[in-house]
Amino acid sequence: MPRHFDPALINDPFGDPGLYVDLVFARRALLFDLGDLSPLAPRKILRVSDAFVTHRHMDHFAGFDQLLRQLIGREKTIRIYGPAGLIGAVEHKLNAYSWNLIQGYEGHLIFRAAEIDKVGSVTSAEFSSRARFERFDAGTNQSDDGLLLQEPGLQIRSAFLDHGEPVLGFAIEERAHVNVWRNKIEAMGLSIGPWLRAFKEATLRGARDDSLIEVAWHDPSPGRAAHLPLGYLKKEIMKITGGRKIAYAVDCSFTDSNIEKIVRLAKDADILFIEATFLDSDAELAKARHHLTARQAGTIGRLAGAKRLVTLHHSPRYKGKGQALIDEAQAAFTGG
Ligand SMILES: [Zn+2]
Numbered sequence: 022m023p024r025h026f027d028p029a030l031i032n033d034p035f036g037d038p039g040l041y042v043d044l045v046f047a048r049r050a051l052l053f054d055l056g057d058l059s060p061l062a063p064r065k066i067l068r069v070s071d072a073f074v075t076h077r078h079m080d081h082f083a084g085f086d087q088l089l090r091q092l093i094g095r096e097k098t099i100r101i102y103g104p105a106g107l108i109g110a111v112e113h114k115l116n117a118y119s120w121n122l123i124q125g126y127e128g129h130l131i132f133r134a135a136e137i138d139k140v141g142s143v144t145s146a147e148f149s150s151r152a153r154f155e156r157f158d159a160g161t162n163q164s165d166d167g168l169l170l171q172e173p174g175l176q177i178r179s180a181f182l183d184h185g186e187p188v189l190g191f192a193i194e195e196r197a198h199v200n201v202w203r204n205k206i207e208a209m210g211l212s213i214g215p216w217l218r219a220f221k222e223a224t225l226r227g228a229r230d231d232s233l234i235e236v237a238w239h240d241p242s243p244g245r246a247a248h249l250p251l252g253y254l255k256k257e258i259m260k261i262t263g264g265r266k267i268a269y270a271v272d273c274s275f276t277d278s279n280i281e282k283i284v285r286l287a288k289d290a291d292i293l294f295i296e297a298t299f300l301d302s303d304a305e306l307a308k309a310r311h312h313l314t315a316r317q318a319g320t321i322g323r324l325a326g327a328k329r330l331v332t333l334h335h336s337p338r339y340k341g342k343g344q345a346l347i348d349e350a351q352a353a354f355t356g357g
């Protein structure tokens with residue numbers, strides 16, 4: 022179960038956008054966008070279990086070939102998610118090569134592609150090396166609130182943004198766990214026992230702080246309370262682990278609808294990775310190209326209440342002036 026994310030941009034902010042999220046304890050990784058993947062060592066690419074594609078402009082999808090090149094011949098299933106049209110795109114990419122000798126390869130490589138449309142229908146298809154990457158449709162189901170992946174410790178949600186064409190933004194959330202400090206429990210004279218489960222359940226369901234939890238004492242001498250208030254126990258023995266959130270939003274314009282959707286997706290995120298393509302002095306150009314300015318990116322981060330803002334996808338016109346983009350975004354982010 023992943024308890025720890027380690028997110029890192031794949032390229033420098035002037036390079037293709039892309040985020041590599043190592044799920045350290047799960048010994049796997051997630052990829053956001055398939056632009057230029059060449060900075061990723063092969064062992065890092067082999068760790069990728071799921072890739073999320075915002076849209077199919079080349080700087081976000083051309084790296085599919087690099088992924089394929091590294092994985093071919095491997096025993097591996099990789100899931101790829103993206104907006105409507107993704108399955109056809111994966112099919113065309115795979116169809117570009119001839120696979121007459123692929124059946125002699127030992128490793129069985131499977132791509133599972135899933136595309137989501139604007140009403141939340143998720144359609145899936147599978148491409149297996151054993152079938153020369155022929156397409157097998159795997160049905161359609163309905164996603165709840167853009168949810169693309171849900172596992173016991175992790176969930177990934179998406180939202181449609183407008184970039185002149187539909188683009189997905191993503192949020193990666195780790196489930197929080199309520200744990201307890203055993204040493205503190207013992208120091209208080211309480212014993213470790215089944216009552217702790219009731220305590221954790223009450224905490225997770227948001228019970229009132231004055232609700233009483235039945236406790237067990239190490240030495241149940243008379244006069245010791247059989248119940249203690251939840252709020253007191255939370256203060257003394259509770260330890261919350263995990264619950265981190267990361268959001269990734271690129272290629273969209275500064276419209277009310279986009280702002281609202283990114284703010285919702287990135288609400289209280291620990292880190293918001295967001296494009297800062299133009300300087301605000303070129304806001305007209307940003308609007309025409311359906312991109313954000315650095316100032317707009319910072320404003321969105323502040324509205325979302327994100328704890329940290331990392332900007333990417335700088336336009337090459339500002340080469341050598343990257344710090345100006347970063348400074349502009351951070352000033353708007355901190356409200357300066
Ligand atoms: Zn782009």
